[in-house]
Amino acid sequence: MFGQFKYAIARRPGKSFVNGITAANLGKPDLKKALLQHEIYCDALKSLGMEVTVLDADEAFPDGCFVEDTAVLTPRGAIVTRPGAASRADEVASIREALLAHFKHIHSIENPGTVDGGDVCETDSAFLIGISNRTNPHGAQQLQHLLAELGYPSNLIDITSVQHLLHFKTGISALGFGRLASAPGLPEFESIRGFEKITLKPKEQYGANCILVNGTVIIPTGCPDFKRQLTEKSYATLELEMSEFQKMDGGLSCLSLRF
Numbered sequence: 001m002f003g004q005f006k007y008a009i010a011r012r013p014g015k016s017f018v019n020g021i022t023a024a025n026l027g028k029p030d031l032k033k034a035l036l037q038h039e040i041y042c043d044a045l046k047s048l049g050m051e052v053t054v055l056d057a058d059e060a061f062p063d064g065c066f067v068e069d070t071a072v073l074t075p076r077g078a079i080v081t082r083p084g085a086a087s088r089a090d091e092v093a094s095i096r097e098a099l100l101a102h103f104k105h106i107h108s109i110e111n112p113g114t115v116d117g118g119d120v121c122e123t124d125s126a127f128l129i130g131i132s133n134r135t136n137p138h139g140a141q142q143l144q145h146l147l148a149e150l151g152y153p154s155n156l157i158d159i160t161s162v163q164h165l166l167h168f169k170t171g172i173s174a175l176g177f178g179r180l181a182s183a184p185g186l187p188e189f190e191s192i193r194g195f196e197k198i199t200l201k202p203k204e205q206y207g208a209n210c211i212l213v214n215g216t217v218i219i220p221t222g223c224p225d226f227k228r229q230l231t232e233k234s235y236a237t238l239e240l241e242m243s244e245f246q247k248m249d250g251g252l253s254c255l256s257l258r259f
Contacts, residue, residue, distance in 0.1 A: 130168025209251030
């Protein structure tokens with residue numbers, strides 16, 4: 001069933017987290033708060049039946065807690081990415097090591113391709129791969145080919161003209177049952193026309209990055225209308241405070257690799 005997971009991999013933020021890449025203009029994160037929010041996040045995944053491996057912080061990589069960008073995981077195989085920000089390129093080595101405990105075959109995105117996992121949205125019918133400032137056409141096409149070899153269809157969506165989207169999943173999340181959560185004002189991309197969309201209000205658009213985990217949709221706090229819409233569709237919801245990660249352009253999906 002879509003959205004069913006047994007394992008997750010996360011990484012604690014380090015002291016260098018405050019020096020990560022961001023365009024959010026929300027101020028410096030409070031590391032103490034970030035660590036608490038991260039711990040609560042991992043505990044939430046555990047409460048939903050997942051076994052969570054929490055990797056130690058790596059001070060060499062300020063953005064290293066956003067592990068989602070380093071891999072695309074499927075039941076048939078793992079694909080380690082090649083992040084689009086040069087400062088993040090070497091994050092994949094330790095993630096590959098962690099994945100070897102779970103996957104026999106691990107594929108890779110190769111130069112000149114770049115892929116951030118935050119641009120890859122798995123739905124209940126296909127993978128949607130965003131071409132962005134972090135995921136280039138070479139990388140997107142490599143990923144599409146690798147997914148096809150594993151037996152998964154995918155579609156490429158160019159989001160480079162949508163200025164407020166760092167990653168595709170900044171504005172789109174899969175909810176199963178042919179539904180997507182969608183930030184307001186997104187173009188009507190051809191590849192998502194067949195989905196039912198739950199569109200968030202502008203003041204709640206950060207909530208468009210949410211995750212369906214074992215029957216529960218985890219959403220950031222501060223999205224009461226979105227929560228109401230989900231409840232009306234019979235989803236269970238769990239709200240988590242994400243303020244310190246929002247300051248660093250991070251969302252709920254960014255903090256774990258789920259499989």
